Amino acid sequence: MTVSLPVAADCAGLERFAFELFCGAAEATPPDGRQTARLRAAAITPARLEDQLNRSADAAPPAIPLAYRLWLAHLLWLEEVLHTLDSRPAEVTAAELAGLQAVARARAQFLRAYEFCPRCQAPNRRGSARCRHCHSEY
Amino acid sequence: MSAADSNLLELAPAEIAVPLKVSHGGHAYRVCHRLRPPAAADWLAYEAALQLAVEELPPETESGEPGYRFLMRASEAALDLWGRLIRRVDGYALPDSEKAARSAATGLEGHGFSERSGDPGPVEGSPAERNAARSATTGLAGQGFSPDMKNAARSAAADLEGHGFSRAETDAARSATSEGARGNPPSGFPDHSGTEWRDLIPLAHKEAAVRALTLVAPAAAATPGANGFFPLRADEVPVVLEAALGGRAYPRLVHRFRPPSVDDERAYRRLLAENLVVRGARHPRTLIPARLPALVRLYDRLILDVEGYAINNQPPASRNQLLECMDAWHKRVAVETLFGGLAAETPAAAPREESIQ
Numbered sequence: 127m128t129v130s131l132p133v134a135a136d137c138a139g140l141e142r143f144a145f146e147l148f149c150g151a152a153e154a155t156p157p158d159g160r161q162t163a164r165l166r167a168a169a170i171t172p173a174r175l176e177d178q179l180n181r182s183a184d185a186a187p188p189a190i191p192l193a194y195r196l197w198l199a200h201l202l203w204l205e206e207v208l209h210t211l212d213s214r215p216a217e218v219t220a221a222e223l224a225g226l227q228a229v230a231r232a233r234a235q236f237l238r239a240y241e242f243c244p245r246c247q248a249p250n251r252r253g254s255a256r257c258r259h260c261h262s263e264y
Numbered sequence: 265m266s267a268a269d270s271n272l273l274e275l276a277p278a279e280i281a282v283p284l285k286v287s288h289g290g291h292a293y294r295v296c297h298r299l300r301p302p303a304a305a306d307w308l309a310y311e312a313a314l315q316l317a318v319e320e321l322p323p324e325t326e327s328g329e330p331g332y333r334f335l336m337r338a339s340e341a342a343l344d345l346w347g348r349l350i351r352r353v354d355g356y357a358l359p360d361s362e363k364a365a366r367s368a369a370t371g372l373e374g375h376g377f378s379e380r381s382g383d384p385g386p387v388e389g390s391p392a393e394r395n396a397a398r399s400a401t402t403g404l405a406g407q408g409f410s411p412d413m414k415n416a417a418r419s420a421a422a423d424l425e426g427h428g429f430s431r432a433e434t435d436a437a438r439s440a441t442s443e444g445a446r447g448n449p450p451s452g453f454p455d456h457s458g459t460e461w462r463d464l465i466p467l468a469h470k471e472a473a474v475r476a477l478t479l480v481a482p483a484a485a486a487t488p489g490a491n492g493f494f495p496l497r498a499d500e501v502p503v504v505l506e507a508a509l510g511g512r513a514y515p516r517l518v519h520r521f522r523p524p525s526v527d528d529e530r531a532y533r534r535l536l537a538e539n540l541v542v543r544g545a546r547h548p549r550t551l552i553p554a555r556l557p558a559l560v561r562l563y564d565r566l567i568l569d570v571e572g573y574a575i576n577n578q579p580p581a582s583r584n585q586l587l588e589c590m591d592a593w594h595k596r597v598a599v600e601t602l603f604g605g606l607a608a609e610t611p612a613a614a615p616r617e618e619s620i621q
Contacts, residue, residue, distance in 0.1 A: 128542050132540055196539060203533060204530065
């Protein structure tokens with residue numbers, strides 16, 4: 127049985143997909159060109175390195191349904207605008223407020239799961255031995 | 265000078281003529297649908313009937329992007345709107361009752377209109393001639409028909425090339441046809457002479473007529489502006505549309521808006537983002553709700569004036585008159601262009617100018 131519901135009302139779904147969006151963005155950090163060249167020059171097995179680089183470049187985007195992506199895009203834009211401009215509470219609808227809170231929870235969850243490299247500021251999964259971006263050891 | 269002469273799009277026409285070139289049975293025909301100008305409520309019903317949805321298809325490769333399938337009930341919506349707006353059609357011939365009955369029974373032919381070949385029957389000539397002749401023989405005067413209806417039937421008989429049917433005229437012609445058929449019923453076939461002419465018009469024609477009403481789009485910015493200089497006017501934002509209606513093109517329809525505020529932009533973005541998600545479907549599906557009312561509200565809030573439109577052959581006298589008469593579909597496209605254009609014309613999106621050393 128199919129049921130249609132307003133995407134703005136599904137706070138649990140929003141939180142889940144916002145977290146997936148943040149993780150997807152962190153995982154898809156493009157490698158630095160200079161760093162890649164250095165890796166290529168020093169690679170013991172160049173074919174394996176190429177394969178690994180290609181796989182990370184073609185990483186599948188997170189499977190977030192279009193409706194959630196559109197509403198999350200609106201919420202992130204709204205969050206930015208609210209930080210920039212003075213606005214009255216009445217200018218944010220209840221659905222938007224609930225959505226902003228869901229995004230905040232997802233961000234907190236993301237920050238618990240990821241840490242930033244002290245050298246290049248790239249996000250890495252918490253507990254990683256080395257940065258996947260600059261390959262420096264923690 | 266009339267609006268037609270000055271190439272102004274008339275916002276309050278008595279009716280809209282949509283000429284169509286259609287082919288049927290190896291012949292080309294020119295027909296014309298005469299429609300009532302659509303009101304905002306008609307467009308609202310049309311948009312609601314479209315039931316727009318986007319279905320996401322799984323990517324072909326593991327790392328590929330998902331595909332999208334745009335779903336809408338275009339035929340049903342067009343059929344509904346056409347039924348609301350149609351007044352009369354020109355260039356069609358009502359089917360002969362025997363032919364129609366045979367077509368319905370055998371299912372081999374389509375609607376059986378525009379059949380001009382000599383069909384062996386009680387009356388020689390085209391279907392319209394035969395219908396009119398039957399009208400004459402059955403005598404309409406005693407059946408409560410007004411003189412206008414009889415005149416319409418007579419004029420249809422006199423015009424062998426194009427036949428116009430309005431609702432009243434067709435009722436008269438239909439009654440006349442059924443009267444005639446009663447005198448000589450086709451044996452073994454049901455009498456389909458009572459079929460309403462609206463039902464006989466092919467769906468493709470109805471869809472094309474409705475599509476012709478929605479032919480409005482942002483104009484391509486191919487030509488340089490006046491003097492080639494960018495106008496530094498902060499108090500208004502022009503949006504240029506192009507449209508086609510009634511067989512004529514209107515290449516420059518200018519809507520001047522006041523610059524949208526953050527509130528306006530927020531309202532527009534919220535509108536775009538408020539969708540419904542379908543749970544339990546095989547593929548993720550997004551239902552797009554009707555946006556026309558909110559877009560019309562935004563238009564009414566932001567519009568200053570327009571250029572290229574006329575109301576009773578005169579430019580709009582006041583803003584209120586403009587808001588009242590402007591086609592809701594034009595309002596929609598203008599607002600979408602206004603907000604879409606702001607995002608699309610960023611320096612990153614624009615092609616880079618070549619520098620001359």
